[in-house]
Amino acid sequence: MAEHEHYEAIVVGCGPGGATAAATLARNGVETLVLERGVEAGSKNVSGGVIYAEDSAPYTIDDLFPDFREEAAERPITHNYIHNIAGEKVKTFDLTEIHEHDTEWADAVLRRRMDSWLETRVHEMTREAGGGVLTGVRANGLYRENGEIVGVTTDELEPITGDLIVAADGVNSELARDAGLMDWESPDEWFQGVKAIVDMPDGAIEERFDITEEQGETHLFSGDLYEGVRGGGFLYTNEDTLSIGNVFHLDSIVEERAEVVDLLDALLTHPLLAQWIGDDYEELEYSAKLVPDSKKVAHPSPTEDRLVLVGDAAGQMQAQGPLIKGMNHAATAGALVGEAFAVARSRGDTASAGERYVSRLYDEGVMAKIRPAVYDRSRAVTEHRRVSALTDGLIDTAIGRAGLDTMIRTGIVERLYNSPRMMQILPDTTTPYATLPTAIAKRHGERIEEESAVEPPTLEERIGELTYDTDIGNPHIVVEDESWEASGAAVTACPVSAKDFGGGCYREEVRSNGYEERVVSFDSQPCVECGTCAIVADTRWEHPRGGKGVEFKQG
Amino acid sequence: MHTVVLTKGVPDFREGQVSFDEDGHLERGKTPTVMNPNDKHALRAALQTKVRNGGQLSLMSMGPPGYGDVLGEGMETVYADDLYLVSDRELAASDTWATAITLATALEKVGEPDLVFAGFKTADGETGHTGPQTCWCLDWPIITHVIALDVDEDSRTVRAKRLVEGDIEEVETVEAPMPACIIADPEFTPSYRQASHRLTHKDLRAETEARAQDHEAHMTTWDHEDLNLDPDYIGLDGSPTIVSSVDPIPKAPAEREATMVEANDEEGMNEVLDAMTPFAAETSGAAGD
Incomplete structure (x- = not known):
């Protein structure tokens, strides 16, 4: 057996899951090596993003990083709203109650700032325990001896072995896929998020949202502005920028052949947003990411040999109606891994760390939140095509309208939006995303008088503004089947491609070799590494080498 | 393990920096001094040794007092522990021979270095002689055109891959006992394939940042008396090289x-x-x- 460099724990990825795992391990004196593929932690990360600290969680991010809120976060979120939109009519509900349910605090964050701050802390802590954080190193697979997972392989270093391997390498985790724990098969198990960071003049956020510097807001958007694509929009206030974006069910994007960039522009240019964005639209960054639907893919037992998965890598991303929580669960899971290993090690049985971690996920109620059994039980009925068609149809009848009127008048709609249990069984159909909100807005909405002066940049300009260090001659994605049937969906679903745009990743092409053949052509250069085409096209998908590819400045 | 890198300040020949008078002579006063660009290969090789094998790393130069800043700049890039500047009017106008004698004497005074690194030529003189001549004065083995390096402290040997005749197509692996002198080729590629190497690299960077702020506190300056050098063998008097004339290369006509x-x-x-x-x-x- 070859001699390899060995650390007690190897953590892959320095986002919230990796950072809390590494910090907990280091606090317990475990020699921990953290491998981060970005030039700096946060340079590869995108989220909405609001991070929560739940009252019921055994660990929150500020438990492990006490100065987190002051140093790494943007604004505390104090007000929450959902806007139901039908054309220019809008009906707004207050969602503050459900956001405050089980919430100790919630802060808006930008990931470059947040994760790079975490990286510095984690490096200090892990270095003291004999390890440290290395950036620009991409773990590309698991290292096995006699069929057992004992370490990781990377593009940059010799194989490294560890007693514990934490895959905190995000939604497109190559380690989870190497272990056979996660796949990229079904679009209905994923959401796709697309976001713009919008620059705001000094004091504009306080003025336009009527809040103080210590307050912040989240706004959610649903209704008919997305042409029937299932999903919704969001707007979060940062310190001096806004995060504005959409999250859609990936299967719906594929079915509707929706241009996701157009859907973002539909939100940005809606008159409702004019009051906040103002006349001068300056976009700082365009980004995208896949979001696992934990109701369906949160792994029930995210461990194999010495490997454990945390955060997005394990599908631990809770998206239930207006509740979108991922980073907090990653942080909790990371801390539980660290603790599980420390206990296992003190008993001289490091091999039991994975099992201990999984039972803690259940004992602490994490699994119940991210993969509620009630959703599995109810979806057979609520997501049944005929039931969905019936409710959609009913809403548009006299009885439906009368019922809806009563529900709104008596505050039932607002109460339902604010009911955690209701949100757990919310079906993934068009009813809650489009039909119902549109019907509500049509009959009860107020017409927005303001006009939008927002002119979003073109996709070409958006790509042009991004920073890339292209690994020339070494594309990280290879299209294995370029036929339209296999990979055509990527032309519209890929956030940096569009049907009539020649400068994106995926382009439609008609080849004539005696007969006409509709195919896709591909260029990995503009890739934002979201992983969409790993699911909707036939590709061999990997991340770029350490430090290569796109570099998000905001995230 | 003690490693010394020889470096030199040269006029900044980059467009917009360098200035010539009407006769085409370099105006030293108007042209800033920078570290010889070719020394960066030596620095990369020395840094690899420092990161992978640890120990003390010193930077050494011979030249006017202003070269101290060049050494300070080098300290930051190579994470040097200390700096040595040999500076004396008596040393002015030294050719490569006189410089080699001076540097060899200074290297002996530094202590007992295990490895000495030198750039493969300077951007001003372009001779590529000083490194090898210094090594010859010390009577050490020398390995030139090095593209990869491994130091084995236990057996006190250094193993190097080098380009034969400076040709990238032909590579040979050679070994030498330490102390030895290494001339790094521009093709030199440092190798940090262990996580521990990269962690050490980060530690050194943080450590050096503080030290480089105040590099003069870590600099030792010697004159010819400190080195006990006979003025007849150094400076202009000790330099057998005679430069008969310098002709400017005419600019290619571009009148299309x-x-x-x-x-x-x-x-x-x-x-x-x-x-x-x-x-x-x-x-x-x-x-x-």
Whole structure:
């Protein structure tokens, strides 16, 4: 057996899951090596993003990083709203109650700032325990001896072995896929998020949202502005920028052949947003990411040999109606891994760390939140095509309208939006995303008088503004089947491609070799590494080498 | 393990920095001094040794007091522990021979270095002699055109991959006992394939940042008396090289007419393509014959 460099724990990825795992391990004196593929932690990360600290969680991010809120976060979120939109009519509900349910605090964050701050802390802590954080190193697979997972392989270093391997390498985790724990098969198990960071003049956020510097807001958007694509929009206030974006069910994007960039522009240019964005639209960054639907893919037992998965890598991303929580669960899971290993090690049985971690996920109620059994039980009925068609149809009848009127008048709609249990069984159909909100807005909405002066940049300009260090001659994605049937969906679903745009990743092409053949052509250069085409096209998908590819400045 | 890198300050020959008088002579006063660009290969090799093998790393130069800043800059890039500057009016106008004698004497005074690194030539003199001559004075083995390096402290040997005749196509692996002198080739590629190497690298960077702020506190300056050098063997008197004359290289005449065309100027691009078509036709015609 070859001699390899060995650390007690190897953590892959320095986002919230990796950072809390590494910090907990280091606090317990475990020699921990953290491998981060970005030039700096946060340079590869995108989220909405609001991070929560739940009252019921055994660990929150500020438990492990006490100065987190002051140093790494943007604004505390104090007000929450959902806007139901039908054309220019809008009906707004207050969602503050459900956001405050089980919430100790919630802060808006930008990931470059947040994760790079975490990286510095984690490096200090892990270095003291004999390890440290290395950036620009991409773990590309698991290292096995006699069929057992004992370490990781990377593009940059010799194989490294560890007693514990934490895959905190995000939604497109190559380690989870190497272990056979996660796949990229079904679009209905994923959401796709697309976001713009919008620059705001000094004091504009306080003025336009009527809040103080210590307050912040989240706004959610649903209704008919997305042409029937299932999903919704969001707007979060940062310190001096806004995060504005959409999250859609990936299967719906594929079915509707929706241009996701157009859907973002539909939100940005809606008159409702004019009051906040103002006349001068300056976009700082365009980004995208896949979001696992934990109701369906949160792994029930995210461990194999010495490997454990945390955060997005394990599908631990809770998206239930207006509740979108991922980073907090990653942080909790990371801390539980660290603790599980420390206990296992003190008993001289490091091999039991994975099992201990999984039972803690259940004992602490994490699994119940991210993969509620009630959703599995109810979806057979609520997501049944005929039931969905019936409710959609009913809403548009006299009885439906009368019922809806009563529900709104008596505050039932607002109460339902604010009911955690209701949100757990919310079906993934068009009813809650489009039909119902549109019907509500049509009959009860107020017409927005303001006009939008927002002119979003073109996709070409958006790509042009991004920073890339292209690994020339070494594309990280290879299209294995370029036929339209296999990979055509990527032309519209890929956030940096569009049907009539020649400068994106995926382009439609008609080849004539005696007969006409509709195919896709591909260029990995503009890739934002979201992983969409790993699911909707036939590709061999990997991340770029350490430090290569796109570099998000905001995230 | 003690490693010393020899470096030199040279005029900044980059466009916009360098200035010449009417006769084409370099105006030293108006041209900033920078570290010899070719020394960066030596620095990369020395840094690899420092990161992978640890120990003390010193930077050494000979020249006017102003070279201290060049050494300070080098300290930051190579994470040096200390700096040595040999500076004395008596040393002015030394050729490579006199410089080699001076540097060899200084290296002996530093202590007992295990490895000495030198750049493969300077951007001003371009001789590539000083490193090898210094090594010859010390009577150490020398390995030139090194592209990869491994130091084994236990057996006190250094193993190097080098380009034979400076040719990238032909690579040989050689070994030498330490102490030895290494001349790094521009093709030198440091190798940090262990996580521990990269962690050490980070530690050193943080450590050096603080030290480089105050590099003068870590600098030792010697004159010829400190080194006990006979003035007859150093400086101009000790330099057998005679430079008879320097001729400026005449600029190639460039009087062809040029028309600038923007890439998005469709009409202009069409004209370019029209103008090029006859040449393309000629080539394809020739290929067809």
